[in-house]
Amino acid sequence: MRGPICVPRTEKFGARLGGPGKLPDWIDQDEMDFLVAELEHTGLTGPLNYCRTLDLNWEVLGEYEGRPVTVPALFIGATGT
Numbered sequence: 001m002r003g004p005i006c007v008p009r010t011e012k013f014g015a016r017l018g019g020p021g022k023l024p025d026w027i028d029q030d031e032m033d034f035l036v037a038e039l040e041h042t043g044l045t046g047p048l049n050y051c052r053t054l055d056l057n058w059e060v061l062g063e064y065e066g067r068p069v070t071v072p073a074l075f076i077g078a079t080g081t
Contacts, residue, residue: 023032039047 023029
């Protein structure tokens with residue numbers, strides 16, 4: 001797999017960022033502005049906790065790898081306040 005988050009071990013992540021003052025080709029200015037506004041509103045706690053628990057998530061959800069979502073399924077969502 002290759003994408004903005006999946007960086008081969010032989011390549012540095014910073015090489016994909018485009019350099020100072022320039023956005024990489026995988027994100028445009030509107031999307032960057034949206035992401036910045038969201039992070040200014042919500043902070044970094046959620047994203048940092050997600051990264052902090054990546055290994056635990058793999059361990060807990062490992063038995064479901066490669067399995068399709070079966071019906072019936074339940075999704076619970078909410079908006080932040």
